Amino acid sequence: MEKDAKIYIAGHRGMVGSAIYRKLEKEGFKNIITRTSDILDLRSQQEVAAFFVQEKPDYVFLAAAKVGGIVANNTYRAEFLYDNLQIQSNIIHQSYLNGVKKLMFLGSSCIYPKMAPQPLKEDYLLTGPLESTNEPYAIAKIAGIKMCDAYRAQYGCNYISVMPTNLYGYNDNYHPQNSHVLPALIKRFHEAKQQNLPDVTIWGTGSPKREFLFADDLAEACYYLMQNYDEEGLVNVGTGEDISIKDLALLIKKIVDYKGDINFDTTKPDGTPRKLMDVTKLHNKGWKHTIELEEGIALAYNDFVSKHVTV
Numbered sequence: 001m002e003k004d005a006k007i008y009i010a011g012h013r014g015m016v017g018s019a020i021y022r023k024l025e026k027e028g029f030k031n032i033i034t035r036t037s038d039i040l041d042l043r044s045q046q047e048v049a050a051f052f053v054q055e056k057p058d059y060v061f062l063a064a065a066k067v068g069g070i071v072a073n074n075t076y077r078a079e080f081l082y083d084n085l086q087i088q089s090n091i092i093h094q095s096y097l098n099g100v101k102k103l104m105f106l107g108s109s110c111i112y113p114k115m116a117p118q119p120l121k122e123d124y125l126l127t128g129p130l131e132s133t134n135e136p137y138a139i140a141k142i143a144g145i146k147m148c149d150a151y152r153a154q155y156g157c158n159y160i161s162v163m164p165t166n167l168y169g170y171n172d173n174y175h176p177q178n179s180h181v182l183p184a185l186i187k188r189f190h191e192a193k194q195q196n197l198p199d200v201t202i203w204g205t206g207s208p209k210r211e212f213l214f215a216d217d218l219a220e221a222c223y224y225l226m227q228n229y230d231e232e233g234l235v236n237v238g239t240g241e242d243i244s245i246k247d248l249a250l251l252i253k254k255i256v257d258y259k260g261d262i263n264f265d266t267t268k269p270d271g272t273p274r275k276l277m278d279v280t281k282l283h284n285k286g287w288k289h290t291i292e293l294e295e296g297i298a299l300a301y302n303d304f305v306s307k308h309v310t311v
């Protein structure tokens with residue numbers, strides 16, 4: 001990307017979009033364009049078409065999506081399918097019509113089959129049934145990958161698909177029901193400490209394993225791949241290491257310095273037992289994460305405390 005190129009970050013107020021924005025600013029890009037969802041509803045074909053005709057961006061980071069944790073995905077199944085299909089279809093198609101030079105589509109590790117062998121290699125896509133709690137979201141994300149590939153095959157568009165593992169970091173969503181596990185537990189342990197509560201409840205059995213990447217590391221990877229990767233298909237972005245939810249809870253408890261007990265609400269879903277990314281392809285392309293989990297959680301916790309997040 002040329003330093004004066006016009007770059008559109010869709011979803012720039014979100015956790016990932018804001019990290020990409022910071023990275024591009026740090027690298028000296030001055031022509032970054034953004035719109036909040038109240039100004040531009042990316043589900044609207046008319047609004048997105050008018051925006052692309054007006055702005056004619058050179059490059060697009062597609063980091064806008066309907067996003068949430070296991071319960072949000074399972075509850076708002078229609079919205080996770082409709083919103084994500086609309087947002088990504090509108091942006092990808094208008095990018096084609098308006099001559100965007102390169103587009104990055106962000107998917108998720110939940111696109112892989114629930115019981116796929118571990119670690120998850122890129123070619124396990126569409127080899128088995130999906131995890132039911134996030135099937136609508138995963139179907140939308142798989143459609144996004146296939147749409148990028150179809151526009152590459154038929155029209156020669158340089159659209160790439162990046163599959164991040166579970167993310168956390170600055171500007172995360174701390175909603176008690178709709179967030180992902182890591183921000184949910186930061187908030188719950190922090191509030192339990194403040195209120196001297198005797199215990200904290202964790203959803204599920206604690207046995208599922210997840211891999212976590214700090215959002216600023218993902219932004220570094222996105223920037224690197226935008227410069228150095230031009231292939232069809234998908235590329236995993238993660239750390240290649242995972243942790244059980246129980247051990248994650250113990251780590252957050254330690255960082256927050258909460259002294260009470262932990263118990264488990266097994267009426268809540270566990271989701272996929274494990275989804276560890278195989279990051280061989282990413283490493284072979286020349287990129288590796290730098291922020292380890294304990295350091296990243298401390299950074300996210302400080303961000304949470306500094307903003308006195310309320311929901």
Ligand SMILES: NC(=O)C1=CN([C@@H]2O[C@H](COP(=O)(O)OP(=O)(O)OC[C@H]3O[C@@H](n4cnc5c(N)ncnc54)[C@H](OP(=O)(O)O)[C@@H]3O)[C@@H](O)[C@H]2O)C=CC1
Nearest residue numbers: 011013014015016036037041042064065067106108166167
């Ligand atoms: N968080 C995670 O653990 C993971 C995320 N991802 C992917 O990364 C990407 C970014 O996720 P993340 O940053 O966490 O999500 P956030 O919820 O933090 O941000 C999503 C952004 O999308 C925008 N958006 C949503 N709906 C609309 C709409 N109808 N019109 C316009 N803008 C809209 C929002 O804009 P506004 O603020 O203006 O309302 C928001 O800034 C997504 O594609 C997600 O699937 C992948 C793997 C894991």
Ligand SMILES: C[C@H]1O[C@H](OP(=O)(O)OP(=O)(O)OC[C@H]2O[C@@H](n3cnc4c(=O)[nH]c(N)nc43)[C@H](O)[C@@H]2O)[C@@H](O)[C@@H](O)C1=O
Nearest residue numbers: 069070073108110134179180181184203204208269270271
């Ligand atoms: C990124 C990814 O995010 C979603 O999938 P997920 O990996 O299952 O994400 P999660 O962070 O919500 O849960 C991880 C694990 O943690 C457990 N857990 C414990 N206690 C809490 C808790 O308090 N909140 C949450 N949310 N989970 C908890 C929870 O029961 C589960 O076993 C997808 O829907 C999909 O959208 C997607 O791509």
